[in-house]
Amino acid sequence: MRKIETVLSPALFHLYEDGIENKIVVVIDILRATTTMCVAFENGAESIVACATPEEASNFRNKGYLAAAERHGETVEGFELGNSPQEYTREKIAGRKIAFTTTNGTRALQMSSAAKQILVGSFLNISALAKQISKSDSDVVLFCAGWKDKFNLEDTLFAGALAEKLSGGLEITGDASQAALDLYRLACGDLQGYLQKASHVQRFKSLHTESDLDICLQMDATKKIPYYSNGLINLLRYESAH
């Protein structure tokens, strides 16, 4: 039976790299990188380059890219876009290429490079993602990007939610997957209420980006599935054709 494993922090990813070349990795950074990527593609972005540093993102401007950079939860000075999904409107980004760097999410994508397939997950595309994964024949690693290598609740809850959607056909493997699933079941009646305890949500309040949380917890707002390959994020062809 195909298996689902869960990585609760990038600092634990090395423990799951065995055989990764045969596995699908779902990268999860709910607040906000992977959510924002889903919004960007839903609103017509052409592609996204995942950059390691703001400098690297900035250099893509010469090639006509929009440059987006976030560090420590805030837009880096001098950049037209940060990491808030609300900034990625159709008006701004339809048909555009974006060079994007964030504290946790883009790093987790890069760490997953050796995987068979790397999908970008968020509550916005969770059902499309589950459907796509169900059709494949690989084991799955749910990779929580965390916050500066620390465990966080929002990524873990999403891992649990996706594990639940997949649990009919795949085996939930390991204590981390079990914990994610149980925490999700505990919280699912009121995700937003539950996440008031999350340290990142507290951080949001101090950064005045609280309204992002509503967007980041929207279920099934898009059927688009971004995937990462060779530094580039594009739309999976199957899903973009539907």
Next chain:
Amino acid sequence: MRKIETVLSPALFHLYEDGIENKIVVVIDILRATTTMCVAFENGAESIVACATPEEASNFRNKGYLAAAERHGETVEGFELGNSPQEYTREKIAGRKIAFTTTNGTRALQMSSAAKQILVGSFLNISALAKQISKSDSDVVLFCAGWKDKFNLEDTLFAGALAEKLSGGLEITGDASQAALDLYRLACGDLQGYLQKASHVQRFKSLHTESDLDICLQMDATKKIPYYSNGLINLLRYESAH
């Protein structure tokens, strides 16, 4: 207000080392190192040397120590003791010094060396431990030893149980502490039943040490609090005097 933080794996400990010299670290390896240490002191062991390797533990035999070594859940060949609390009977260990090495627990103790105080925690001494911590004035780090750096449910549940006992006087800080607390509250009605999903319990079944689980989940079987300092585990004087 004093704070409680939770480290879900030794691979995340470095994220919590800031100011560790002013903090109490509780090292948690429920299945089974820290449980077995509590049993050993309850049954009259004089002291325990935490060794990094079976070879190091073996060398202490010349000085009259009992040598205990566990790797991958099993007693290392040629050692009189392993890591099962059932082996640490009063007949065998009263008045004896023990040289002890295990896969995860002794390593976590050694990693904590820089802390102000390092306490050995298990369900067996949980109330004594909570009382002792309440009387101090330091922040607390609950350090789950995990399994080969992976997150595990049993250590996390204990962290949640201890956090709950301390929550009246200390602030539960960070998403990991919150998750541990919520998982404990979910599981506390039937810890043994809940832990049937834990991968370590599955491993136990294959190693025929299932009966250890009953012992490892006993609440308040002892008032003894072992502490670690300079490679040695001894009894806290306050508690041993009562």
